[in-house]
Amino acid sequence: MDTINLPLFEPSLEHSFSGVVKSLRFCKALKFKEITLSSISKVLYAIQGCTGTSHWTTLRAIPSAGATYPLKIYVSLYSRDTGSGFYEYKSSRGKLVFIKPGKEKQTKMFIHAIFSRTTRYYGSRGERYVLMEVGHALQNSLLESSVLNIDMSYELNIEEINRELKEGGKPLAVIELGECIEKPAFEHRNRKYEGISIGLRHVKLPELSLEKAILKRRSVRKYSSRKLSLEELTYVIYYSFGRLWNDHRPYAPPLNVYYLNMFLVAGEVDGLDSGIYFYNDEKNELVLLKKGDFRKKLYDAALRQEWILKAPVNILLAGGGVDKQYLDVETGMIGQNIYLAATSIGLGTVAIGAFYDEEVADVIGVDEQPLYIMPIGRL
Numbered sequence: 001m002d003t004i005n006l007p008l009f010e011p012s013l014e015h016s017f018s019g020v021v022k023s024l025r026f027c028k029a030l031k032f033k034e035i036t037l038s039s040i041s042k043v044l045y046a047i048q049g050c051t052g053t054s055h056w057t058t059l060r061a062i063p064s065a066g067a068t069y070p071l072k073i074y075v076s077l078y079s080r081d082t083g084s085g086f087y088e089y090k091s092s093r094g095k096l097v098f099i100k101p102g103k104e105k106q107t108k109m110f111i112h113a114i115f116s117r118t119t120r121y122y123g124s125r126g127e128r129y130v131l132m133e134v135g136h137a138l139q140n141s142l143l144e145s146s147v148l149n150i151d152m153s154y155e156l157n158i159e160e161i162n163r164e165l166k167e168g169g170k171p172l173a174v175i176e177l178g179e180c181i182e183k184p185a186f187e188h189r190n191r192k193y194e195g196i197s198i199g200l201r202h203v204k205l206p207e208l209s210l211e212k213a214i215l216k217r218r219s220v221r222k223y224s225s226r227k228l229s230l231e232e233l234t235y236v237i238y239y240s241f242g243r244l245w246n247d248h249r250p251y252a253p254p255l256n257v258y259y260l261n262m263f264l265v266a267g268e269v270d271g272l273d274s275g276i277y278f279y280n281d282e283k284n285e286l287v288l289l290k291k292g293d294f295r296k297k298l299y300d301a302a303l304r305q306e307w308i309l310k311a312p313v314n315i316l317l318a319g320g321g322v323d324k325q326y327l328d329v330e331t332g333m334i335g336q337n338i339y340l341a342a343t344s345i346g347l348g349t350v351a352i353g354a355f356y357d358e359e360v361a362d363v364i365g366v367d368e369q370p371l372y373i374m375p376i377g378r379l
C-alpha cells in the first residue's frame with residue numbers, strides 16, 4: 001500500500017442542482033458495494049477539495065470561517081481484491097497518504113477537526129463554526145454521492161467532542177458509502193408561525209450542473225444594485241429548504257429531525273413587499289411577520305457587515321428544541337444548499353456566523369437561536 005494520486009475533479013456529470021436535491025440517496029443502513037477510486041475521489045473533493053486561491057491560502061469546496069479550515073479527512077478504502085487501507089486525504093496535493101492497514105469492510109470517510117485552528121480566532125464561537133463546517137461537508141458528500149448513484153449514511157459523535165486530533169480520538173462524523181438496505185424516516189419539529197401568507201410558484205430557471213456549482217462556489221460579498229426577482233428567490237429557498245423529497249427537505253438532518261426554520265429579511269425583491277417573512281416549507285409559502293425594511297437593523301446586529309445592508313434580501317436560519325451542536329450541523333447542511341442554489345443560477349451569497357445572537361433574534365422578533373445570515377444578491 002502506498003500513496004495514491006487522485007484524479008483531477010472533472011465536472012463531467014450534467015445533473016442539475018435542482019434535480020439532485022429531489023433524489024438524495026441518504027440511507028440508514030448500507031451493505032457493501034465496490035466503489036471506484038474515481039468516485040471516492042469526487043466525493044472527497046466535494047468535502048474538502050481545493051477549488052481556488054486567495055492571496056494567502058488555498059480555498060476549498062466548502063466554506064470555512066475565516067478560511068481556517070479545521071477539518072481533517074481520513075478514508076478507509078476497501079476492495080475485495082486488495083483488502084482494506086486507512087489513508088489521510090491531502091486535499092492540497094490531491095493525494096491519499098497511506099497510514100495503516102484498515103479494519104473496515106466498507107468505504108468510509110472520517111471527519112476530524114483541529115478545533116484550535118478556528119477557536120484561536122473566534123474563541124468558543126469557533127466551536128459552533130467547526131460543527132457548521134461538518135454540516136457543509138456532509139451535505140456536499142451527500143449531493144456528490146447522489147449524482148454518482150452511490151448511497152450514503154453518516155454517524156455523528158458530537159456529544160463528546162474530540163477537540164484536537166489525537167491518537168484514538170473519535171471522529172466528529174463518519175460517512176459510509178455503499179448500497180442502501182434501509183431508508184430512514186424524518187420528522188419535522190420546527191416551530192410554525194401564522195400570518196398573512198404568500199404562496200410561491202417555482203419556475204424553471206437556467207442552471208449549472210451540480211458538479212460545476214460545487215467547483216464554482218465562492219463567498220460573494222459585493223452585489224449589483226439590481227433587484228432580485230421573486231422567482232430567483234423562490235428557486236434558492238425552495239431547492240435549499242423546501243419539501244421536495246417525499247415530503248422531506250433536501251438534506252438529512254442529525255437525529256433525522258428537522259429543527260431549523262428559515263426567515264427572510266427582504267428589502268428589494270421584485271414582487272415582494274419589504275418585510276420579515278417566515279418560510280413555511282410545508283406549504284411553500286411566505287408568512288409575513290413584520291412589514292418594513294429591516295436590513296439596517298440586521299446589519300447593526302451583525303457587526304455592520306456591509307453585504308447584509310447591500311443585498312436585496314437576507315436569509316436567516318434559526319432553530320431550537322435540541323442540543324445546540326445538532327442545530328449547528330443542520331445549519332451547515334442548509335447553508336451549503338443555499339450556496340449551491342445561488343451559484344447554480346448566477347447569484348452570490350456568503351454564510352455569516354458573526355453577529356450578536358440576541359439582537360438578531362430581536363430584529364426577527366422570534367425566540368429562536370439565530371445561526372446563519374446569508375445575504376443573496378446579483379453578481
Ligand SMILES: Cc1cc2nc3c(=O)[nH]c(=O)nc-3n(C[C@H](O)[C@H](O)[C@H](O)COP(=O)(O)O)c2cc1C
Pocket residue numbers: 059060062063064065066067128129130132133217218219220221305350351352353354355
Ligand atoms: C461557519 C462560518 C462562518 C462564517 N462567518 C462569516 C462572517 O461572519 N462574515 C463573512 O463575511 N464571511 C463569513 N464566512 C465565510 C468565510 O469567510 C469564507 O467561507 C472563507 O473566507 C472561504 O472563502 P470561500 O467561501 O469563498 O471558499 C463564514 C463561513 C463559515 C463556514
